[in-house]
Amino acid sequence: MTAQETQTPTVERLDDAHSRVTLALEIGLYPIDVLYGAAYIFIDRAYVLLDKDEGVGRPGRYLVHLRGKNPMSHEQLLALCGEFGNELLSQALRRKVVKQNQKIIEEITTQAIAGAAGGTLPTDFLANQDDGLDFLDDPLGIAVPWEEKFKKKKDEPGAAP
Amino acid sequence: MSNPNQTVLLHRALYMQQAIKQAAETFADFASFAISRQGAHYAVAISDIDAEADGDVVAEFCNFALYNTMQRKRKKI
Numbered sequence: 001m002t003a004q005e006t007q008t009p010t011v012e013r014l015d016d017a018h019s020r021v022t023l024a025l026e027i028g029l030y031p032i033d034v035l036y037g038a039a040y041i042f043i044d045r046a047y048v049l050l051d052k053d054e055g056v057g058r059p060g061r062y063l064v065h066l067r068g069k070n071p072m073s074h075e076q077l078l079a080l081c082g083e084f085g086n087e088l089l090s091q092a093l094r095r096k097v098v099k100q101n102q103k104i105i106e107e108i109t110t111q112a113i114a115g116a117a118g119g120t121l122p123t124d125f126l127a128n129q130d131d132g133l134d135f136l137d138d139p140l141g142i143a144v145p146w147e148e149k150f151k152k153k154k155d156e157p158g159a160a161p
Numbered sequence: 162m163s164n165p166n167q168t169v170l171l172h173r174a175l176y177m178q179q180a181i182k183q184a185a186e187t188f189a190d191f192a193s194f195a196i197s198r199q200g201a202h203y204a205v206a207i208s209d210i211d212a213e214a215d216g217d218v219v220a221e222f223c224n225f226a227l228y229n230t231m232q233r234k235r236k237k238i
Binding site for chain 1: 220230
Protein backbone atom coordinates (compact mmCIF):
# COMPACT_ATOMS: atom_id res chain seq x y z
CA MET A 1 0.00 0.00 0.00
CA THR A 2 1.46 3.36 -0.99
CA ALA A 3 1.36 6.56 1.06
CA GLN A 4 -1.03 8.04 -1.47
CA GLU A 5 -3.52 5.23 -0.89
CA THR A 6 -3.53 5.62 2.88
CA GLN A 7 -3.75 9.41 3.08
CA THR A 8 -7.06 11.23 3.27
CA PRO A 9 -8.24 12.69 1.02
CA THR A 10 -6.89 10.33 -1.61
CA VAL A 11 -5.80 11.57 -5.00
CA GLU A 12 -8.24 9.91 -7.36
CA ARG A 13 -6.98 11.40 -10.62
CA LEU A 14 -4.28 13.87 -11.53
CA ASP A 15 -4.14 15.49 -14.94
CA ASP A 16 -1.04 17.65 -15.37
CA ALA A 17 -1.95 18.72 -18.90
CA HIS A 18 -5.15 20.42 -17.75
CA SER A 19 -4.02 21.37 -14.22
CA ARG A 20 -6.77 19.17 -12.90
CA VAL A 21 -6.96 16.91 -9.87
CA THR A 22 -9.72 14.86 -8.26
CA LEU A 23 -9.70 14.07 -4.57
CA ALA A 24 -11.86 11.52 -2.80
CA LEU A 25 -12.78 11.43 0.85
CA GLU A 26 -15.02 9.16 2.86
CA ILE A 27 -18.39 10.70 3.64
CA GLY A 28 -18.38 9.57 7.27
CA LEU A 29 -14.98 11.10 7.93
CA TYR A 30 -15.80 14.77 7.36
CA PRO A 31 -19.15 16.53 7.84
CA ILE A 32 -20.54 18.39 4.84
CA ASP A 33 -19.92 21.79 6.50
CA VAL A 34 -16.23 20.98 6.74
CA LEU A 35 -16.12 20.14 3.05
CA TYR A 36 -17.88 23.40 2.17
CA GLY A 37 -15.53 25.35 4.41
CA ALA A 38 -12.44 23.90 2.74
CA ALA A 39 -13.88 24.36 -0.74
CA TYR A 40 -14.62 28.01 0.03
CA ILE A 41 -10.95 28.65 0.83
CA PHE A 42 -9.91 27.34 -2.61
CA ILE A 43 -12.58 29.06 -4.66
CA ASP A 44 -10.42 32.11 -5.43
CA ARG A 45 -7.50 30.18 -6.96
CA ALA A 46 -9.14 27.06 -8.33
CA TYR A 47 -12.33 25.94 -10.00
CA VAL A 48 -14.05 23.66 -7.51
CA LEU A 49 -16.69 21.09 -8.35
CA LEU A 50 -18.08 18.83 -5.65
CA ASP A 51 -19.66 15.48 -6.33
CA LYS A 52 -20.79 12.44 -4.42
CA ASP A 53 -20.03 8.83 -5.20
CA GLU A 54 -22.72 6.82 -3.44
CA GLY A 55 -20.55 3.71 -3.55
CA VAL A 56 -21.95 0.26 -4.15
CA GLY A 57 -20.60 -2.28 -1.67
CA ARG A 58 -18.30 0.26 -0.07
CA PRO A 59 -18.67 3.51 1.90
CA GLY A 60 -19.79 6.56 -0.06
CA ARG A 61 -17.26 9.23 -0.97
CA TYR A 62 -17.20 12.91 -1.69
CA LEU A 63 -15.32 13.77 -4.85
CA VAL A 64 -13.62 17.13 -5.07
CA HIS A 65 -12.59 18.22 -8.57
CA LEU A 66 -10.05 21.03 -8.51
CA ARG A 67 -8.67 22.85 -11.53
CA GLY A 68 -6.15 25.64 -11.22
CA LYS A 69 -7.26 29.02 -12.55
CA ASN A 70 -3.68 29.35 -13.78
CA PRO A 71 -1.61 26.48 -15.26
CA MET A 72 -0.07 24.32 -12.53
CA SER A 73 2.79 21.83 -12.56
CA HIS A 74 2.57 18.28 -11.19
CA GLU A 75 4.24 19.40 -7.95
CA GLN A 76 1.93 22.36 -7.58
CA LEU A 77 -1.09 20.11 -8.07
CA LEU A 78 0.17 17.72 -5.39
CA ALA A 79 0.76 20.68 -3.09
CA LEU A 80 -2.80 21.83 -3.79
CA CYS A 81 -4.08 18.40 -2.71
CA GLY A 82 -2.03 18.56 0.48
CA GLU A 83 -3.32 22.05 1.22
CA PHE A 84 -6.88 20.89 0.70
CA GLY A 85 -6.33 18.04 3.18
CA ASN A 86 -4.86 20.48 5.70
CA GLU A 87 -7.77 22.82 5.21
CA LEU A 88 -10.22 19.99 5.86
CA LEU A 89 -8.53 19.30 9.19
CA SER A 90 -8.43 22.99 10.04
CA GLN A 91 -12.13 23.38 9.31
CA ALA A 92 -12.97 20.25 11.30
CA LEU A 93 -11.03 21.56 14.30
CA ARG A 94 -12.62 25.00 14.02
CA ARG A 95 -16.06 23.38 13.97
CA LYS A 96 -15.22 21.34 17.07
CA VAL A 97 -13.96 24.38 18.99
CA VAL A 98 -17.05 26.41 18.07
CA LYS A 99 -19.28 23.55 19.19
CA GLN A 100 -17.44 23.22 22.51
CA ASN A 101 -17.60 26.94 23.23
CA GLN A 102 -21.09 27.54 21.85
CA LYS A 103 -22.62 28.35 25.28
CA ILE A 104 -19.83 30.75 26.24
CA ILE A 105 -20.00 32.52 22.86
CA GLU A 106 -23.78 32.91 23.17
CA GLU A 107 -23.51 34.22 26.73
CA ILE A 108 -20.83 36.79 25.87
CA THR A 109 -22.78 37.92 22.81
CA THR A 110 -25.99 38.29 24.85
CA GLN A 111 -24.19 40.35 27.49
CA ALA A 112 -22.56 42.55 24.84
CA ILE A 113 -25.90 43.21 23.12
CA ALA A 114 -27.62 43.89 26.46
CA GLY A 115 -24.83 46.30 27.39
CA ALA A 116 -25.06 48.12 24.07
CA ALA A 117 -28.84 48.41 24.48
CA GLY A 118 -28.38 50.25 27.80
CA GLY A 119 -28.74 47.27 30.10
CA THR A 120 -31.86 45.75 31.50
CA LEU A 121 -33.62 47.02 34.60
CA PRO A 122 -34.41 44.62 37.45
CA THR A 123 -37.96 43.33 37.15
CA ASP A 124 -38.94 44.27 40.73
CA PHE A 125 -37.90 47.87 40.03
CA LEU A 126 -40.20 47.95 37.02
CA ALA A 127 -43.04 46.34 38.99
CA ASN A 128 -42.89 48.98 41.75
CA GLN A 129 -42.74 51.89 39.36
CA ASP A 130 -46.17 53.21 40.32
CA ASP A 131 -45.93 53.99 44.07
CA GLY A 132 -48.89 56.42 44.11
CA LEU A 133 -46.75 59.48 44.82
CA ASP A 134 -47.07 62.86 43.17
CA PHE A 135 -43.90 64.35 41.74
CA LEU A 136 -44.09 67.09 44.40
CA ASP A 137 -44.31 64.62 47.29
CA ASP A 138 -41.08 64.31 49.28
CA PRO A 139 -41.39 61.47 51.79
CA LEU A 140 -37.61 61.29 52.38
CA GLY A 141 -37.26 65.02 52.85
CA ILE A 142 -34.77 65.41 50.07
CA ALA A 143 -36.15 68.82 49.07
CA VAL A 144 -35.86 70.26 52.62
CA PRO A 145 -32.93 72.74 52.83
CA TRP A 146 -30.01 71.67 55.03
CA GLU A 147 -30.30 74.71 57.33
CA GLU A 148 -33.93 73.99 57.98
CA LYS A 149 -33.36 70.31 58.56
CA PHE A 150 -30.44 70.64 60.99
CA LYS A 151 -31.29 74.03 62.58
CA LYS A 152 -30.74 73.83 66.34
CA LYS A 153 -33.63 75.00 68.36
CA LYS A 154 -32.97 77.99 70.67
CA ASP A 155 -33.69 76.06 73.87
CA GLU A 156 -31.50 73.09 72.95
CA PRO A 157 -28.17 72.85 74.87
CA GLY A 158 -25.23 74.07 72.77
CA ALA A 159 -27.43 76.43 70.79
CA ALA A 160 -25.98 79.80 69.95
CA PRO A 161 -27.16 82.56 72.30
CA MET B 162 -10.86 25.78 -27.11
CA SER B 163 -13.94 25.05 -25.03
CA ASN B 164 -17.02 23.23 -26.33
CA PRO B 165 -19.84 25.51 -27.50
CA ASN B 166 -22.40 23.43 -25.56
CA GLN B 167 -21.68 21.70 -22.29
CA THR B 168 -23.64 19.88 -19.59
CA VAL B 169 -22.60 20.06 -15.98
CA LEU B 170 -23.85 17.60 -13.38
CA LEU B 171 -24.25 19.06 -9.91
CA HIS B 172 -25.17 16.62 -7.16
CA ARG B 173 -28.47 17.44 -5.52
CA ALA B 174 -27.13 16.65 -2.06
CA LEU B 175 -24.36 19.20 -2.49
CA TYR B 176 -25.89 22.00 -4.58
CA MET B 177 -29.17 23.84 -4.02
CA GLN B 178 -31.44 24.45 -6.97
CA GLN B 179 -32.03 28.09 -6.02
CA ALA B 180 -28.28 28.61 -5.76
CA ILE B 181 -27.80 27.16 -9.26
CA LYS B 182 -30.58 29.38 -10.63
CA GLN B 183 -28.97 32.40 -9.01
CA ALA B 184 -25.63 31.54 -10.62
CA ALA B 185 -27.36 31.08 -13.97
CA GLU B 186 -28.87 34.57 -13.64
CA THR B 187 -25.43 35.97 -12.87
CA PHE B 188 -24.00 34.47 -16.07
CA ALA B 189 -27.08 35.05 -18.23
CA ASP B 190 -25.17 37.62 -20.32
CA PHE B 191 -22.51 35.06 -21.23
CA ALA B 192 -24.48 31.86 -21.89
CA SER B 193 -27.88 30.20 -21.80
CA PHE B 194 -28.69 27.80 -18.99
CA ALA B 195 -31.30 25.05 -18.74
CA ILE B 196 -31.59 23.21 -15.43
CA SER B 197 -33.21 19.80 -15.14
CA ARG B 198 -33.15 16.83 -12.80
CA GLN B 199 -31.19 13.77 -13.80
CA GLY B 200 -31.14 11.08 -11.10
CA ALA B 201 -29.18 12.33 -8.11
CA HIS B 202 -27.93 15.35 -10.04
CA TYR B 203 -29.10 18.62 -11.47
CA ALA B 204 -28.10 18.63 -15.11
CA VAL B 205 -27.26 22.13 -16.28
CA ALA B 206 -27.13 22.40 -20.06
CA ILE B 207 -25.04 25.40 -20.98
CA SER B 208 -25.29 26.71 -24.53
CA ASP B 209 -24.55 29.87 -26.55
CA ILE B 210 -21.40 30.44 -24.53
CA ASP B 211 -19.94 33.83 -25.37
CA ALA B 212 -16.61 33.12 -27.07
CA GLU B 213 -15.43 36.63 -26.24
CA ALA B 214 -15.97 36.19 -22.50
CA ASP B 215 -12.85 36.28 -20.34
CA GLY B 216 -12.06 33.06 -18.48
CA ASP B 217 -13.94 29.81 -18.36
CA VAL B 218 -17.66 30.63 -18.13
CA VAL B 219 -18.69 27.06 -17.24
CA ALA B 220 -16.12 26.64 -14.48
CA GLU B 221 -16.86 30.10 -13.08
CA PHE B 222 -20.55 29.24 -13.13
CA CYS B 223 -19.82 26.10 -11.07
CA ASN B 224 -17.84 28.13 -8.54
CA PHE B 225 -20.71 30.59 -8.24
CA ALA B 226 -23.26 27.78 -7.80
CA LEU B 227 -21.12 26.31 -5.02
CA TYR B 228 -20.58 29.66 -3.35
CA ASN B 229 -24.31 30.49 -3.50
CA THR B 230 -25.13 27.10 -1.98
CA MET B 231 -22.73 27.71 0.90
CA GLN B 232 -24.24 31.15 1.51
CA ARG B 233 -27.79 29.80 1.51
CA LYS B 234 -26.94 26.88 3.80
CA ARG B 235 -25.24 29.27 6.23
CA LYS B 236 -28.34 31.49 6.31
CA LYS B 237 -30.46 28.45 7.09
CA ILE B 238 -28.43 27.61 10.24
